[in-house]
Amino acid sequence: MRLLLGILVCCGLVACGSEEPPARAELGDPVALSADVRLLWESPHRVFAEHRTADGWSDPEVVLDDGSRECGKVRSVGTGSVVAATLLCDEHYAEDQAPTASVALLYDGSEWHHHDLRGEAYLAPGLSPDGSHAVWVQDDELLTWSGGDFGTRALPDEPTQVVTVEDDGGLVLVSPGHAEGRCTVELTTEGARATVPVADADLLLCDEVGLSLESPTELQGDVSGQPGTEFVVRRQGGTWTLAAPPPVTAPGLEVYPDDPSRAVWNQVTENTGGDLVAVGSPDRQHVTAQRYDPSRQRWTRPEVVHDAGAPVCRRDDLDSGIVQGASFELRVFCDGKPVVLRSRTGESWTS
Numbered sequence: 469m470r471l472l473l474g475i476l477v478c479c480g481l482v483a484c485g486s487e488e489p490p491a492r493a494e495l496g497d498p499v500a501l502s503a504d505v506r507l508l509w510e511s512p513h514r515v516f517a518e519h520r521t522a523d524g525w526s527d528p529e530v531v532l533d534d535g536s537r538e539c540g541k542v543r544s545v546g547t548g549s550v551v552a553a554t555l556l557c558d559e560h561y562a563e564d565q566a567p568t569a570s571v572a573l574l575y576d577g578s579e580w581h582h583h584d585l586r587g588e589a590y591l592a593p594g595l596s597p598d599g600s601h602a603v604w605v606q607d608d609e610l611l612t613w614s615g616g617d618f619g620t621r622a623l624p625d626e627p628t629q630v631v632t633v634e635d636d637g638g639l640v641l642v643s644p645g646h647a648e649g650r651c652t653v654e655l656t657t658e659g660a661r662a663t664v665p666v667a668d669a670d671l672l673l674c675d676e677v678g679l680s681l682e683s684p685t686e687l688q689g690d691v692s693g694q695p696g697t698e699f700v701v702r703r704q705g706g707t708w709t710l711a712a713p714p715p716v717t718a719p720g721l722e723v724y725p726d727d728p729s730r731a732v733w734n735q736v737t738e739n740t741g742g743d744l745v746a747v748g749s750p751d752r753q754h755v756t757a758q759r760y761d762p763s764r765q766r767w768t769r770p771e772v773v774h775d776a777g778a779p780v781c782r783r784d785d786l787d788s789g790i791v792q793g794a795s796f797e798l799r800v801f802c803d804g805k806p807v808v809l810r811s812r813t814g815e816s817w818t819s
Contacts, residue, residue, distance in 0.1 A: 502546035513533065515530075517529050537557045545593060547596075550576055550599030553592075554589060554604060571584060574602055583611060585607075596684055597634075614637055630681050640655060640656070641657075644678070649669050651665075652664060652674075653687065664709060665710065667717040676691045676692050686701070686711075687700070688700055696760070722767075733748050751779055755800060756772055757771055758770050759814045773798075781800050797810050
């Protein structure tokens with residue numbers, strides 16, 4: 469199967485994960501940390517929090533007021549009324565540089581606590597399911613939260629992408645793996661190791677899998693952010709299992725030849741609404757589209773959305789052929805003439 473992959477390389481700590489850079493906070497625009505807590509930037513130096521009430525939102529509460537640093541983004545995880553966050557800050561904040569003056573934030577359900585993070589600290593924190601423990605990765609050690617106080621502990625010896633924590637304070641180290649011809653997620657706790665199979669290795673690039681913590685009981689992964697490679701591993705009853713497999717590995721997805729003289733390869737792409745489609749041509753005459761059905765975790769049957777009348781269609785070598793946005797735009801050249809097919813969700817197409 470051929471996918472349009474943009475390979476990203478990163479390293480660290482903790483090895484790089486799949487956390488996409490959050491959008492930079494705009495002054496005055498709220499950034500949700502959970503369903504009931506959000507931050508607002510009055511300036512790069514001054515950040516407020518608001519809490520949901522029966523009548524809307526509470527009055528803003530200052531959580532950081534520091535003229536010596538600029539803060540531009542936040543990564544967070546929450547459970548119940550507890551929120552742990554990493555506020556990405558630097559002396560002069562820049563989008564393309566790792567922050568070196570970030571701040572750990574912890575809302576315990578009644579008040580805010582914060583602590584400076586050392587070195588290049590920018591990953592989302594880990595949080596226990598009951599909210600009693602939290603952990604942040606910083607320069608040369610871990611910052612922890614337990615019993616109402618911040619503390620430190622040593623970094624793990626083994627490379628890992630995600631560090632989180634159990635209700636008893638034990639660390640959980642999470643990394644992608646490869647075993648018996650399958651891509652896996654490896655979870656190591658103190659004294660135990662669990663392996664969650666994700667997909668056959670010939671359907672997913674195991675070495676490029678990145679992981680991030682969505683909640684204390686949910687991990688998300690993908691291959692360099694490529695549409696269709698995303699998956700979910702969830703903790704249920706104390707056991708981590710695959711809750712949603714990568715769509716590119718799901719039943720029903722057609723595989724067309726890579727040879728451009730025979731076919732237009734079936735490209736998987738996603739719009740901003742989360743709809744996932746695969747478009748291509750098995751014979752350079754019939755352009756087909758498929759949609760991914762997440763409720764059934766399978767692809768619909770290929771539907772012909774354009775018939776050129778002869779095997780004369782191709783994609784431009786310098787163009788992926790699809791414009792991603794709120795709607796899909798598929799561009800192909802048939803007999804040298806451009807053809808643009810459009811669809812809002814991938815269910816029906818017009819030209």
